[in-house]
Amino acid sequence: MKMLKRKWLVILLLAVVAVSGVLYFQYQARQPLAVDTYKPEPETYEAYYYEEGVAKVKDKKDVYSTLGGKVAQVHVEEGQTIALGAPVLTLDTADLAYQLRYLQAQKAVLEGEQRMKASTPSVSSQLAMQNEKIRLAKERADYLAARLEEQKILAEEGIIPLQEIQSLERELTQALDQVDLETLALDVIRESGTPVTVSDAAYYKARSQAIDLEMQEVRKQMERMVQTSNAAGKVETFDIRPGDYVGLGQHLMEVVVEETLEVEVFVPTDKVRTLAAGDAVVLEVKSGQQTEIQGGLVVEIGDKAQEMVSTLGLVEKKVSVKVEPAGGMPLIEGEAVDVKFTTYRRERAVVLSRDYLFPWEQGEALWLLEEGKAKIQPVELLYTTSTIAVLDGDVAAGWEIILPPYPDKLAEGMEVQGK
Numbered sequence: 100m101k102m103l104k105r106k107w108l109v110i111l112l113l114a115v116v117a118v119s120g121v122l123y124f125q126y127q128a129r130q131p132l133a134v135d136t137y138k139p140e141p142e143t144y145e146a147y148y149y150e151e152g153v154a155k156v157k158d159k160k161d162v163y164s165t166l167g168g169k170v171a172q173v174h175v176e177e178g179q180t181i182a183l184g185a186p187v188l189t190l191d192t193a194d195l196a197y198q199l200r201y202l203q204a205q206k207a208v209l210e211g212e213q214r215m216k217a218s219t220p221s222v223s224s225q226l227a228m229q230n231e232k233i234r235l236a237k238e239r240a241d242y243l244a245a246r247l248e249e250q251k252i253l254a255e256e257g258i259i260p261l262q263e264i265q266s267l268e269r270e271l272t273q274a275l276d277q278v279d280l281e282t283l284a285l286d287v288i289r290e291s292g293t294p295v296t297v298s299d300a301a302y303y304k305a306r307s308q309a310i311d312l313e314m315q316e317v318r319k320q321m322e323r324m325v326q327t328s329n330a331a332g333k334v335e336t337f338d339i340r341p342g343d344y345v346g347l348g349q350h351l352m353e354v355v356v357e358e359t360l361e362v363e364v365f366v367p368t369d370k371v372r373t374l375a376a377g378d379a380v381v382l383e384v385k386s387g388q389q390t391e392i393q394g395g396l397v398v399e400i401g402d403k404a405q406e407m408v409s410t411l412g413l414v415e416k417k418v419s420v421k422v423e424p425a426g427g428m429p430l431i432e433g434e435a436v437d438v439k440f441t442t443y444r445r446e447r448a449v450v451l452s453r454d455y456l457f458p459w460e461q462g463e464a465l466w467l468l469e470e471g472k473a474k475i476q477p478v479e480l481l482y483t484t485s486t487i488a489v490l491d492g493d494v495a496a497g498w499e500i501i502l503p504p505y506p507d508k509l510a511e512g513m514e515v516q517g518k
Contacts, residue, residue, distance in 0.1 A: 132509065135502040136468050136517040137455075141447040141492025146482065152364030152422065152438045154430040158357040160330035166190055166323065167263065167347040175334050175352075183331040187351060188339060190324040197242060199317045204235050206310045229285045236281045240274040247271055253344050260346060330354040360430045362395065364438045365417035368404050373442055376400060380422055381439035384430070394425035395438070443482050447492035454503055456488060463488075466501035466509065473501065473513045 168190035175187050208231055247267045254264050337352035339345065362382060366374065378397040383390050401419035409415055422438060424430060456463040459477055467474045476498070482489040499517065501509075509515070 131471060131514040131516040132473075132506055133518050134466075134468065134473075134506065134509070134515050136499045137502055138497075138499050139449045139451065139495060141449055141496060144443075144445050144448040144450050144482075144489055145441055146443040146484070147439055147441045148370065149437050149439055150364045150366055152362040152436045154360045154432055154434050154436055155363050156355055156357075156432060157359040157361040157423075158355070159335070160332070160354045160356055162187065162328055162330065162351045162354060164326060164345045164347060164349045164351055166326065167345060167349075168194070168324070170339060170341050170343045170345060173339060173341055175328075175337060177334055177337045177352075179334045181328050181331065181334060181354070183329070184327050185331075187326045187328050188345075190326070190345070192321045192324050194246065195317050195321045195324070199314060199321075201235065201239055202310050202314045202317065206307060206314075208232055208235065209306050209310065226285065226289070229281065233278065233281045233285060236274065236278040240271065240278055243267065243271040243274050253346075260348075263347075326351070328354060330356055332356040333358075360424070360432060361398070362422040362424065362430070362436045362438060364420050364422060364436075365405070365407060366420050366440070368416045368418060370440070370442075371400065371418045371420065374400055374420060374440070378440075380441070382422065382424055382428070383437040383439060384428065384434065385437075391428050393428040395422040396425065397421070398423045443489075445481060445489055445492075448481070449490040449492045449495040449498075451488050451490065451500070453483070453486055453488050455500060465498075466505060468499040468501055468515055468517060471514055471516065473509055473511055473515045475511050 170188050171191040172189040173187075174189070175181055175185070181187075208228065211228055247264070250264055250267055254261055332354040335353040335355055339351060345351065374397055376397055376399065380395045380397060382393050382395045385391075397420060399419075399421040404416040404418050406414055407417050430436065451465075455465055456478070457466075458464075459475060462477055463480065464475050464477045467476045478488075478490055479494075480488050481491060501515070
């Protein structure tokens, strides 16, 4: 009898446990799904990057040589203030003076030849005239040969371009050819034993006019041997002395037009495309343990990229960007300035991890907890990167976002509650 009672007691106990389990699972099934949630608060969001710049004098003009040659006189010195068009240096005109004398001698010979023709010259007088032509031709060839050797030394030192050597070589070849032609003419006079006449009298007029034009051009070149300044201001980095050689296009000096400082910074080509003149930037200068900050404006963006080596040894293509400080913090010429470029800024923005988003229809969406139920909320993204998304804070204010990982049975309209 006792055994029977014990058996029924066990059965009853098992039944109670089973019913309790069923009731518990039914209770759990009716409970809202527990999820992790996050309530974002609107904030100011900025996307930015830094590049290191250097404070430089705002307006400097470079002065380059417009001619090449040996410096005879120097008219300025470093630190001096000069006017626009003021003489900087005078080049030696000895070469041009020689060319002028040579042309004058050529014209004298031509005029003598013309006079002889008018008076039926003798063979001896024509031989004398031809010998004078040969002397002048040889003198010019010797002069050009000596000058060529001198200029070759300067070209090897990089003072003058190779093109000037090639031009002199052509002139020397022509001069030597002229010596041969004049010598041949002398032989013709000797062999014929009779005066050689020129059939066309217009020849003398044309040759005389050609020589006059050459002399006129040489005189103009002599006048242009004074190098002038293309800017007014204070002379900097000038170190040229009489006797030095300058080449065509050589940098002579800098002229400081305005001593106000600006910041020059080089920006990678992929970032410079987002910049425009007038963009606001922030300038930061380290001063001891503190960082001084002031605003600035982009005033100039270069149109040519330069290859530059980064601190990591990488070659990058960058473009010069000039920034005008807004004032308030004195800069020192040559000091490093960190320039902060802001690529995006939004007041009252909600910034979320891109992990919270999932594809939805033609865009993206979030899971929200709204009035105790799960809701799919399509979103409009104002700005994105590979890791974050920016939403309008006024739109997203008050949202309670369901965070991943999402429960497998999460569905829209399901009752949920935050943990």
